Amino acid sequence: MTTNDVAERVFNFSAGPAVMPLSVLQQVQRDLLSLPGCGASIMEISHRSKQFDAIHLDAQQRLRALLSIPDNYKILFLQGGSRLQFSMVPMNLLRGTGLTADYILTGSWGSNALKEAVKEGQTRKLWDGKATNYDRLPAEGELQVNPGAAYVHITSNETIEGVQFVTEPDTGDVPLVCDSSSDFLCRPVPVSRYGMIYACAQKNAGPSGLTVVIIREDLLERSRDELPGYLNYRVHAENDSMWNTPCTIGIYVFGLITRWLQEEIGGLAKMKQLNEEKAKLLYEVLDASPGFYQGHARPDCRSLMNVTFRLPNPDLEKAFLSEASKRRLDGLKGHRSVGGIRASIYNAMPMEGVTGLRDFMVEFRDRNAGK
Ligand SMILES: Cc1ncc(COP(=O)(O)O)c(C=O)c1O
Known part of the structure; x- marks a missing residue:
């Protein structure tokens, strides 16, 4: 540059x-024609090459270290943005269970997530801030979590309205699923309090085209074989996000951003x-x-x-x-x-x-x- x-x-x-981060863009620019020691661009090498393997592993390890992700959680690098997660979450975690999924609506994105979930099974609005135009979060005592729910879905930061959870609601043993698209990696998060966290990369974590999913391993058992392969979390986990060709440049940039967070930010x-x-x-x-x-x-x-x-x-x-x-x-x-x-x-x-x-x-x- x-x-x-x-x-x-x-x-x-x-x-x-x-x-x-400017330093990340500068690094991408320096290495775009040829990754050091590789002789080809990140956009030209196979996702099954040893060079990409190293980039992929490094990105996963840095994310695991940054968020202290416990060993019983898988990290998946997917595509389709967070909108696809609005469907994949209920397809994998709700469909066929006979249970109800609870949604906490604190703004436009949570409402969009629920619109997709109703296509997949029984849902319930556990809380809806619409009456005050989504200017606040549920207060303690306003949430009556159903202990038999399939999961509770929240949007940790509502990008359009500008409201953000300070801490996660207590859902007991019910898996908490979080759309963290617009506050991913903005602060430490106690991952073990979540069943799953997902985020499209294009705000805090890289270019569009990459979506990061962190999912507790036991939840993968809910993914049914009947699902189309791409829409099945278990398939992605079993193939270490390489069932199809992942967004290689997105994973590469994501790795640089996690390095920036560790080494430049601290x-x-x-x-x-x-x-x-x-x-x-x-x-x-x-x-x-x-x-x-x-x-x-x-x-x-x-x-x-x-x-x-x-x-x-x-x-x-x-x-x-x-x-x-x-x-x-x-x-x-x-x-x-x-x-x-x-x-x-x-x-x-x-x-x-x-x-x-x-x-x-x-x-x-x-x-x-x-x-
Ligand atoms: C909180 C939140 N969820 C979901 C989305 C949708 O993400 P995508 O466009 O990657 O599908 C956005 C995009 O702005 C968002 O801010």
């Missing part, structure tokens, strides 16, 4: 695909601390601007990853976006379904980007308040 390419880069607040506890510092800078502006910036999420449910807010009227929102983009603060438009502003400040968003946005927000408010 030339100095000019780097200078041209904007601060990318897009919700995903999203900002990646692990997930440190990542969490940095994420909290970044988010605080923006939420402080919302809190100091009543009547101007209106945050969507209630303060105790605020996301570290997606900061969502509105301005007093659509004209001001338009002006905000246009002026921000002139300052190289890009991708701030809220999701098309809810409008407003959304600043996605994933792991790789540098502090400089967040302070730049914070300063712009203060200045824009001071210039426009009361207009």
